[in-house]
Amino acid sequence: MNFKTILAAVIVAVIVIAGIAGAYWLTQEEEGNVVYWTPIAPNLQKAAVASGEVDGGVAWEPYCSDGFLDGTTNVWKWSDELWPGHPCCVVAVDNQFAVDHPDLVKRVVKVHVEANRWIAEALSNTSSANYTMLLEMGADFSNRNTTVIASSLEHLKFQYEFDQEFMDGLEVITEKYIEQGLVAESKIQERGYSNISDFVASFINPAWLVDIDDVQPSETILGQVRLAYLTGDVHQLARVVAMNTTVGGGENLFVKYGIGIIDPNPGGYANGGAVMTAFAGGQCDIGFLGSPPAILQHLNAGVDISLASVVNTEGSAIFVNPSITSIDDFKGKTFATPGVSSIQHLMLLDYLTGQGFEVKQA
Amino acid sequence: MNRPVVDDNKTNGDRPSRNGIVKWFTRLFDLKVIRTIVITIISLTAFVVVWQVIANALSSEFLPPPGDVFDAFIIVFQGPDPATGLSMWDHIWASLQRFILGFILAFVIAVPLGLIMGFSKIAEDFGKPIVEIFRPIPPIAWIPFLLIVLGSILGPVVAIFIGVFFPVLSNVIFGVKSVDPILMDAARTLGSSKPTLFRKVIFPSTVPYLMTGITIGLGIGWMCIVAAEFFGARGGGVGQFIIQQSNIGRWDWMFAGLIVIAILGFVTTGFSRFIERRVSNWMGQM
Numbered sequence: 001m002n003f004k005t006i007l008a009a010v011i012v013a014v015i016v017i018a019g020i021a022g023a024y025w026l027t028q029e030e031e032g033n034v035v036y037w038t039p040i041a042p043n044l045q046k047a048a049v050a051s052g053e054v055d056g057g058v059a060w061e062p063y064c065s066d067g068f069l070d071g072t073t074n075v076w077k078w079s080d081e082l083w084p085g086h087p088c089c090v091v092a093v094d095n096q097f098a099v100d101h102p103d104l105v106k107r108v109v110k111v112h113v114e115a116n117r118w119i120a121e122a123l124s125n126t127s128s129a130n131y132t133m134l135l136e137m138g139a140d141f142s143n144r145n146t147t148v149i150a151s152s153l154e155h156l157k158f159q160y161e162f163d164q165e166f167m168d169g170l171e172v173i174t175e176k177y178i179e180q181g182l183v184a185e186s187k188i189q190e191r192g193y194s195n196i197s198d199f200v201a202s203f204i205n206p207a208w209l210v211d212i213d214d215v216q217p218s219e220t221i222l223g224q225v226r227l228a229y230l231t232g233d234v235h236q237l238a239r240v241v242a243m244n245t246t247v248g249g250g251e252n253l254f255v256k257y258g259i260g261i262i263d264p265n266p267g268g269y270a271n272g273g274a275v276m277t278a279f280a281g282g283q284c285d286i287g288f289l290g291s292p293p294a295i296l297q298h299l300n301a302g303v304d305i306s307l308a309s310v311v312n313t314e315g316s317a318i319f320v321n322p323s324i325t326s327i328d329d330f331k332g333k334t335f336a337t338p339g340v341s342s343i344q345h346l347m348l349l350d351y352l353t354g355q356g357f358e359v360k361q362a
Numbered sequence: 363m364n365r366p367v368v369d370d371n372k373t374n375g376d377r378p379s380r381n382g383i384v385k386w387f388t389r390l391f392d393l394k395v396i397r398t399i400v401i402t403i404i405s406l407t408a409f410v411v412v413w414q415v416i417a418n419a420l421s422s423e424f425l426p427p428p429g430d431v432f433d434a435f436i437i438v439f440q441g442p443d444p445a446t447g448l449s450m451w452d453h454i455w456a457s458l459q460r461f462i463l464g465f466i467l468a469f470v471i472a473v474p475l476g477l478i479m480g481f482s483k484i485a486e487d488f489g490k491p492i493v494e495i496f497r498p499i500p501p502i503a504w505i506p507f508l509l510i511v512l513g514s515i516l517g518p519v520v521a522i523f524i525g526v527f528f529p530v531l532s533n534v535i536f537g538v539k540s541v542d543p544i545l546m547d548a549a550r551t552l553g554s555s556k557p558t559l560f561r562k563v564i565f566p567s568t569v570p571y572l573m574t575g576i577t578i579g580l581g582i583g584w585m586c587i588v589a590a591e592f593f594g595a596r597g598g599g600v601g602q603f604i605i606q607q608s609n610i611g612r613w614d615w616m617f618a619g620l621i622v623i624a625i626l627g628f629v630t631t632g633f634s635r636f637i638e639r640r641v642s643n644w645m646g647q648m
Contacts, residue, residue: 039602040594044510053513181444182610273609280424293609301423301611334596340445341609361447362596 033331035352036362037345040336041270043232046072048336049321056320057336058344060088061152061234062144064317069148071322078155079316082347087169087291088156089235089311092275093205095304097285104223104259108286109160109208109308110215111253115238116160118247123153133246134237141240142232152234156315160238162206166310170200173292174299176346187299203298204307218258225254227261228275228287231268235312236288273341279303293341316344318351327355334362426614434614435621438603443615445606448598450622456597457626461587464522468579472530473572479531480538481564493531501525501582502589509593518590518599525586526579530572537571538564573638580634584627600626 040048042059046067049057056076057067067073079086091112098105122130138149159166174196177183193199229236242253243261254261264284269275272293278284280303288311297303324330330352337345352359410428417427426434438450446453479486479493501524508517541564549563591601604619 036596038514038594038596039606040509040514044506044594047510048513051510051513053515271609276611277608296609297611299611301613303611336594339609340606359447361598 033357035330035357035359036334037337038334038362039339042338045336049073054336055333058318058348061156061315062142062148064319065151066144066148067319073319074322076318076320080314082351085165085313087166088313088343089288090291090307091309092287092294092305093308094279094285095306104225106208106215107257107259108225110212111242111257112238112309113160113212114253115242116158118241119158137240137244138234138237142234157313160309162204162310167200171196174295183299208308217256221260222258224260224262225286226264226284228264228278228284229268235315239288271339276303279305290343292343296341318348424613430614431617434618438618445610446598453598453600453603457587457599460518461522461583464519465526467523468526468530472527473534476531476534480535497528501586505590505593514594514596518595521586521590522583525582529578530575533571533575534568537568541567569641573641577631577634580630588623
């Protein structure tokens with residue numbers, strides 16, 4: 001064997017050893033009173049728990065109900081236990097679009113209100129045909145079965161009006177983001193607001209809901225709206241209901257009120273951050289998304305939107321692998337979250353730090 | 363004009379370091395090198411100026427000016443960012459581990475497989491249909507599946523593996539097929555056995571092609587790691603940093619992440635090209 005052959009063998013051996021060592025490092029975690037989080041899309045979290053990739057997660061419906069109904073996960077805390085009435089999804093409007101097309105915005109808000117009223121009526125009678133239809137719509141949209149949707153609907157509240165609790169919640173979210181350093185405090189003044197309360201009061205625009213019952217159906221299409229939404233998120237069921245032609249009596253509610261809907265990203269966006277990026281890139285005019293990403297990107301990047309209506313409150317949960325039975329079991333475990341800009345992530349962080357854990361990214 | 367070049371191997375062996383310095387200075391003051399350096403500086407300056415002009419013209423927070431990105435670039439190395447709680451060093455280390463592991467896996471499997479497929483017609487006929495089915499599929503398209511099946515540790519690693527594997531495999535096969543038949547015949551005539559033929563003729567002839575495959579694979583590997591980390595990655599990662607910053611609207615930080623990726627890609631492919639040149643020289647001396 002000559003020198004070069006030996007050298008080649010040594011190099012290959014070093015490469016293989018480095019590979020094994022790398023694999024070992026990647027799978028190691030620190031010990032201590034630490035709980036880890038890792039970003040995983042809500043629709044993948046159940047599979048991640050099942051495979052042992054993570055020990056639990058926090059997500060929106062229907063993914064919480066989906067996991068616990070088939071026994072993959074146990075719900076540790078529903079979000080109404082963590083933060084009763086917490087703000088969740090909203091309808092956001094591009095401010096320039098609102099200036100250019102106030103009638104279209106008003107009409108979209110009207111459709112949203114109509115859809116919410118239809119949902120409220122359907123939910124008031126669980127033996128009605130409309131309730132069954134609502135479950136089927138949710139099942140089709142989220143690719144889950146109707147049992148999962150029925151469970152999901154028990155854990156979230158549809159609402160369209162801004163109430164004081166919702167506005168207070170937005171203030172809390174903003175304060176927490178400033179506290180965590182996700183938003184610099186100076187951004188409030190930089191965006192022209194005197195303080196957090198002023199920001200929230202200016203960021204929401206309840207004027208769109210005033211005299212909403214005066215808006216009448218239209219015989220013709222008055223304009224097109226590019227409407228963004230999240231993939232499979234049952235929180236945003238009002239949009240799905242509004243798109244249903246049976247609910248609208250042969251045409252969907254948007255068409256009934258003279259709006260042509262353009263789907264800027266067929267199938268929906270992965271998270272609210274992506275919807276905000278679509279706003280920033282001029283790809284959508286109106287969007288359904290979580291209030292936290294709307295706050296974050298408005299303050300940090302100046303995305304020029306305002307909130308026209310509430311979509312829902314609550315409707316999320318922290319869930320765990322069934323082997324976790326006490327809070328002590330959380331130590332050293334890893335939880336999936338939809339990402340830093342979600343209300344679910346914020347609630348998980350709050351809960352875990354409240355329980356005395358140090359929370360780190362896995 | 364040809365400059366006199368001092369060859370370390372042929373001059374007085376007592377003073378190799380001095381000769382090395384002379385050689386370095388000779389090369390440094392070579393007009394061609396100076397011209398390349400000047401043009402590179404002008405090119406980068408022009409890039410920064412154009413960036414500044416576009417940023418001013420757009421006046422958008424989504425395209426921060428170079429100065430803001432430079433500041434962000436410095437800050438991200440100084441401590442954990444609020445979105446992920448990790449510093450840029452942590453992100454780079456996490457990405458590098460995945461990258462190296464995926465690369466090693468691809469290297470260890472693709473090289474012997476390529477040698478066998480290039481050498482044996484039966485192996486090629488058996489392997490080619492499978493390779494041709496999978497090769498056109500972009501590695502990024504596998505990521506959602508890989509994350510579910512293998513998780514967010516091994517999933518991104520395998521995405522890189524796929525990205526590096528096919529360029530290396532294809533180049534090794536091509537390298538084996540490009541071996542001069544006269545050389546092969548000469549070796550056989552001189553009584554070389556198959557293993558000797560493989561070791562003394564085929565493998566050395568294939569190395570330059572292998573290095574080209576590696577250089578291509580490295581570039582693809584960085585694309586894969588960033589895309590995989592967008593979907594989810596335990597332990598952070600530069601891709602994870604970029605997507606989280608864009609989700610919260612910290613565009614200056616996001617651009618800092620892009621620059622980090624550019625530097626990492628430049629360094630790794632530059633290193634690969636350096637090795638490629640060294641190997642070519644080495645092969646030439648054999």
